[in-house]
Amino acid sequence: MTTVAGPTSPEHLAEGLRDGDMRSLARALTWVERRADGFEMLMGALLPHAGQAQLVGVSGPPGAGKSTLIGRLAEQFGAVQRVAVLSVDPTSVVSGGALLGDRIRMTDVSLADNVFVRSVATRGTAGGLSLACWDLALVLDAAGYDPILIETVGAGQGETEVRYLADTTVQVEAPGLGDHVQALKAGMLEVSDIVVVNKADRPDSAQTAARIRQTLALGMETGLAPHAFHGQANDTERGWVQPILLTDALVGTGIDELQVRIAEHRDWLCASGVRGDVERRRAARLLNLLVDQGWQARRRAMLEVAGWEDAVEAVAAREREPHAAARRLLQRVFGEGSGS
Ligand SMILES: Nc1nc2c(ncn2[C@@H]2O[C@H](COP(=O)(O)OP(=O)(O)O)[C@@H](O)[C@H]2O)c(=O)[nH]1
Numbered sequence: 001m002t003t004v005a006g007p008t009s010p011e012h013l014a015e016g017l018r019d020g021d022m023r024s025l026a027r028a029l030t031w032v033e034r035r036a037d038g039f040e041m042l043m044g045a046l047l048p049h050a051g052q053a054q055l056v057g058v059s060g061p062p063g064a065g066k067s068t069l070i071g072r073l074a075e076q077f078g079a080v081q082r083v084a085v086l087s088v089d090p091t092s093v094v095s096g097g098a099l100l101g102d103r104i105r106m107t108d109v110s111l112a113d114n115v116f117v118r119s120v121a122t123r124g125t126a127g128g129l130s131l132a133c134w135d136l137a138l139v140l141d142a143a144g145y146d147p148i149l150i151e152t153v154g155a156g157q158g159e160t161e162v163r164y165l166a167d168t169t170v171q172v173e174a175p176g177l178g179d180h181v182q183a184l185k186a187g188m189l190e191v192s193d194i195v196v197v198n199k200a201d202r203p204d205s206a207q208t209a210a211r212i213r214q215t216l217a218l219g220m221e222t223g224l225a226p227h228a229f230h231g232q233a234n235d236t237e238r239g240w241v242q243p244i245l246l247t248d249a250l251v252g253t254g255i256d257e258l259q260v261r262i263a264e265h266r267d268w269l270c271a272s273g274v275r276g277d278v279e280r281r282r283a284a285r286l287l288n289l290l291v292d293q294g295w296q297a298r299r300r301a302m303l304e305v306a307g308w309e310d311a312v313e314a315v316a317a318r319e320r321e322p323h324a325a326a327r328r329l330l331q332r333v334f335g336e337g338s339g340s
C-alpha cells in the first residue's frame with residue numbers, strides 16, 4: 001500500500017469535494033485510484049453524497065468515433081451542468097485516435113469549469129474494465145458530476161463489464177468498419193440502451209442503421225428478446241424502446257437527440273422501477289469482482305500450503321492421476337469430504 005501525503009482527513013476531503021474544490025477532487029481521485037491507505041474511509045465518507053449521477057457507458061469498436069462523440073456530448077451537457085468523462089481507452093494513443101481531452105474545445109472558460117476529463121489506467125483490470133473505474137465514478141458522483149460518461153473500447157470484456165457499471169449504455173457503430181458484425185455476434189447491440197450509428201456523413205451509414213434495425217427486430221420476433229440485461233422482464237416489455245440514432249460527431253449532427261435520449265433513459269429507469277434492478281446488479285457485480293480479487297490471492301497461498309508444487313511434480317512425472325491430485329489438494333484446503 002502506498003500513502004497519500006498530507007494531513008487531510010477523509011471527511012475534510014469529502015467536504016472540499018462537495019464544495020467544488022478541484023484540488024480536493026484531484027487528491028481524492030488519486031487516493032482512490034492508488035488504493036492508498038485509508039481509501040476505504042474516504043470512499044465511506046463520500047458514499048452518502050453519491051448515487052445521483054447517471055453513469056453512461058459508451059462502447060464500440062476503435063475508430064467508430066466514441067471519443068469525438070463524447071467530446072460533443074460533454075460540450076452539450078457542460079453548457080448547463082457539470083459533466084465528467086472517464087476514458088478507459090488504451091488504444092486511443094496507438095490507433096491515432098486523438099486523446100479525448102483534445103476533442104473537447106475548452107475555449108469557453110465556463111465549459112472548461114464544467115467538464116472534467118480523466119483517463120483510467122487499464123492495468124489491474126478485472127474483466128477488461130479497470131476496477132478503479134468503479135471507484136473513480138463514485139468519487140465523481142459524490143463531487144456532483146452528472147452525467148458521468150465512460151468510454152470503453154473494443155468488443156471485449158471491457159464492454160460487457162461497463163454494462164454492469166453503467167445506468168445507461170450507448171453502443172457506437174460506424175459504417176465501413178465491418179466491426180458491427182462482431183458486435184452483433186457478441187450481442188452488444190442487444191444489450192445496449194441506445195444504439196448510435198456515427199459517421200452519418202458517410203453514404204453507407206443509412207444502410208448500416210437499417211441492418212442494425214433489422215437485426216434487432218429479428219431478435220424480437222424470434223423471442224431472443226433484445227435487451228434482457230436489466231432483469232427478469234426485458235426492457236421492451238417494460239417500456240423502453242431502444243432508439244437507433246444517426247450522428248455526425250465531426251460537425252455535431254444528431255448530438256441533441258442523443259442527449260435527449262440519454263436523459264429519457266434516466267427518466268424511464270426511475271419511472272419503471274428498473275433503476276432498483278440496475279443498482280442491485282451493479283452491487284452484486286462489484287462485490288463479486290472485489291471478493292474474487294481477494295479470493296484469488298488467498299487461493300494461491302492456500303494451495304501452496306496444501307502441497308501445490310509436489311502435486312505439479314507428481315502429475316508432470318505421471319506418477320499421480322491429475323483428477324485425484326486436484327481432489328487431494330482441495331481436500332487439504334477445505335477438509336475431508338470436499339473436493340469431489
Ligand atoms: N467522417 C466522420 N469521421 C468521424 C466522425 N466521428 C469521428 N470521426 C473520425 O474518426 C476517427 C476516429 O475517431 P475517434 O473519436 O478517435 O474514435 P474512437 O476510437 O471510437 O474513440 C477520427 O479520425 C475522427 O475524426 C464522423 O461523424 N464522421
Ligand SMILES: [Mg+2]
Pocket residue numbers: 066067068089092097151
Ligand atoms: Mg477513443
